[in-house]
Amino acid sequence: MKANDSTIDCQTDAATGLPAEVAQLVQITRKTEDELRELERRYCSWGDTVHYLDPPKFFARCEGSYLYDRYGRPYLDLQMWYSAASFGYANRRLNAALQRQLDLLPQLACQYLHAEKIQLAAAIARLNESRFGLSGRVHFNVGGAQAIEDSLKIVRRETGKTLVFAFMGSYHGRTLGASAITSSYRYRRPYGHFSDRAHFVPFPYCFRCPYGKRRDDCGLYCVEQFARLFDSEYHSFWDAKADEGEFAAFYIEPIQGTGGYIIPPPDYFRALKRILDQRRILLVDDEIQMGFYRAGKFWAIENFGIAPDIIVFGKALTNGLNPLSGIWAREELISPAKFPPGSTHSTFSSNPLGTAIGLETLRLVAENDYETITRRKGARFLEQLRDLQRRYPKVIGDVDGMGLALRVEICAEDGYTPDRELTERIFAEGLRGDLDARGRKMGLVLDVGGYYKNVFTLAPCFDISEEEIDLAVELLEQLIRRCAPERVG
Template sequence: MDKQDKIDYLRKIDEQYMSWGDTVHYQSRPIIAQSCRGETVIDINQHIYIDTQMWHSSCNFGYRNPEIEQAMNRQMCSLPQVSGDFLHEEKLLLAKQICDAVYERTGLKGRVSFNVGGSMVVEDALKIVRKNTRRNRVASMMGAYHGRSLTVSGLSSSHRYRQYFGECADRAIMYPFAHCSQCYYEKNREDCNDYCARMIAKSLDTDFYGVASDDSNEIGAFFLELCQGRGYTIPPRNFFKKFVPEMQRRGILIVDDEIQIGMYRTGKLFAFEHYEIVPDIITLSKSFTNGLSPLSAVWAREELVSREIFTPGHAHSNFANHSLGTAAALQTWRYMMSRDYESQLPVKSEYYLQGLQRLKMKYPFIHQVDGLGMLFNMTFTDNQGRPWKNAGKRAVTLAQDNDYAYHGEIFRLILNSGGYYNEGLKLAPYLDITIAQIDRTMALLDQVLARLSESGV
């Protein structure tokens, strides 16, 4: 079977046997990947893709990071599998690393438990909330994404995640996020005085608003993505502190979903460090193992998960503590903490953002570029200044399906669309990217945007 016959055969299998319910088939002809390294993915046709989104921020430290990969290989040769009913060294050392890091940043003591993915660990956080508050109702933000399991779909704001599965009885109360370029209240950021944050706090003022009274409320927790994964939307620095302290004063737990934006993605270990708040519960996944042998974690304050409160059996999944995942996560943590990311990343972040700003000056349809650490967004508008619906998805296809030249070599780009209308791009390059690699990304992105411009608004 020659190469083209093999590719046709694999496409036919996809057409006939694969469920199309996953995100693979957002693209009509998805990439058939064959190898990866650093920021590049190579497909079965030997096309080289520069990945600007690193598997939705699951590989902050680059594909096939040798230090993390070697740790997994060592574990494969010693303790590749073991019952989750047992302890093992990597699991214990990893828990200590996380708890020590949170304590250093907050002064709070806590405990950690593990699971196998983002949605599962959000489910574990929900259990902690219900066990401690005895309340079923929670709040989240419009634009939030916390996962797509049936229960967690009730926290994620997009209606399309729920519309085919009946009524979600536990659907969260949803408040408008500080999405300043598309304000829900149609305010101007320059003079709104954090109107959306004040409205969240105001919803607790009187029982006639249907949420709380002076001595009680219906909300057990507020689930927050501090920078939203939907479009990597970055709110004003004082947004959360306008309502989070009042929520906590009323006994509402703050669950900080760091699954996509933690692990130095925003330039700090945890995104909450930018916003002058201290969460009660923190969830981690994605780059927690740098995308290897998935593992997730939930940290909670000692008072919420002490041995007397969260007793054996409250949370369990057969592979929740698996040894390959804990080994990968422990080495990822050690790798991450051995780098001086907090002082290095601001320079790269500013350089990357300047590149995006130069593109904004070149293409009138680019409405806004923004960034925090190595988290960036670029939004597009049409000729009337409205969100250019699905322009981001169009750019993703143009980047993936066409060749672009840089210094005599041919590349393609992996982009990720974002925004409430898929009207832009969200970018999460790997944290060890070099200045030269940033220059290459900007040159290739320039060519993609030129094609997008030619396609017509």
Template structure:
């Protein structure tokens, strides 16, 4: 039997007290108690139970972390077993076998017929920081190209790559110099304002031409170490580029000896129905940055990269907790669970996409429904004709949804992402779509 969400009061009395104490004790800038006033007590798969007994569907997967769901029993057991042996033994100074086992699994899953190595970190931002150091050290080149609307983290160096929202940059200038940004080929909201429908080939050609004509007019291409990208832009709105985009980008990169650095922190580990999202596009990047979901909720991240750009001297790069043994144990189990789930993700992902497309046809304010696997989103607009963004309505929909027990997260300026745990069933998707439609109607009133 499918358990349905059940919300009586939000926030309830216990939650109100904890939220008040939270802002007194913690220096946080991203939590919004007016939109998502949820204080979790425990989770189970797709379900979140708060301290007042309310029950929710987590269609945010802990912000992209819980691909295998809350408290997956196999992950919990792996963590318990490892914690009973040892919880830390710094991988930058010592050795343990599980770190090698997971690295070999990740390298084997990564596309590309070339030797690979892995460097472990603790977060997606750290993984991208390590990637930048690898590129600089391994190629001798110091410049990077990234994309507008990209999100690669908030630490000081990778903040230079991030171009999602200006608030992430405010009062932190100067960031690391040497990064150029270019438009991302968005089939729905193309950056060149081409009249009518923009053909995929035309969008791709415009990006390649922009690099050749504008970036390489003032930046020597032989100084560019890597083009950094998300295979699907996450915080930028879950934008899926044209199918041939990365093949054309790779041709350009290979022509100038530039590496391709693939940020899979949000889209990797089975989210799109492939273990790595870049597998949908038929190329082998030179680096893959991973994080979020790989540890099943335990902090773990890193880079799978070409072996020929590896740090080759002690002290070049290190992390006290990168590759923590408890996180590694969780990661090994997560990899196996996700591999088993991939056919299911493709099936239920197609079903979720179909349901969202039906709503797109039904409602004038849903301008576009898009995605791969269980990385889906809708873009909220004032009308389909103008495509004018409607962030206020998007925010109201999210608020109405959580009142009814459906946790949704915004992305981009005006989109809503649908990223439930990969274990979700079609019956649970039907319940979520029912709640989403009710929330949309309530927000429109």
């Protein structure tokens, strides 16, 4: 090309007649799965979680409660993208909201205002005022971990302190700040020392009580042990003479997500909150997985009768259609005087596509009684899972649930020792797509969590039918019988 030439010489692909670069892209989209896997091995980072399964699974389409592979075979999904697609894949109403916004205002720098952002923030703030009796404001970001980071800024700005409590088994994200309050050392180990990492407190995991107590007569012993940290200055948490401590906040998940959908005793958080209030320690509620009715209430924390100081949310707000997360905080913590312009920033925060879908999601839940829906369907699902546990006690050690957040803990023949190997085998076998689903072939999509990676955390679509619930349990039973035939006697 000449220096002053405005055209570019472009080679043409002989087979297609297209420009060579375009033809190459077209050919990539027509690759077989094996060819695509080879491209993935060569060009894609393996730093995410795809390669937990070998080989990784391909999917080509989704609708409702199902994913479909490239051959059109359905896979009943019981984890719905870690609760991000709680309202169903390809939800027509939410998809339409996205399309309308694409045609109206798809892009806007977050330094400007648009109606959907303001209306969505107002809706969440008013909802929280009605539930908790507290006025507050909403701040948006993109992903859950980024919202956690913003909450940490609010906590530090308010208290002047950098130390926080979090639970063993917690998961709050994998940015540096979020990793510091996530309990798994595996996520931090490659990146050096985290000087401000949380002090981790045992979660009330009653099936595996860290104190060896029994659920029915422990008297919330775990809360008593937390309270004892403040008994003496020599426990290093509190100076009684100054009436001051060095911890700013306690980060909680009301129901642990990645930790295995562990549900605490009903009175646990009320007892914990009394201690935090006495010591002027903020309570930050991570609702990223459990928010928007996953646990039978709009926020999972509502099940436990307390009001948090800060709520972090994301995932199901946009049904996974566009990244949007956020925080709600009490007015005293997030007013413009306390959290002025420029306190934090993300290029895509409060983006108009995400806020438009989020606003439509809130309209959707306002028009449908998801509290009743998730509780009714969850009760049906849980009843059948408990029956499965009774019939396979040498495979299933514990079953529990709240709303449509359900857990199945896979154990050895003694009913207690974690069996990670069997859990992974059941997970992989479900993705083969060859289960008998009443005369047709189908797969089952499960998610593995828990402290010992032996828990199936079930988060089905809110619109899952009763017939599909029954089918899901049938498919899970098939997997148990196929993967552990020696234990089903």
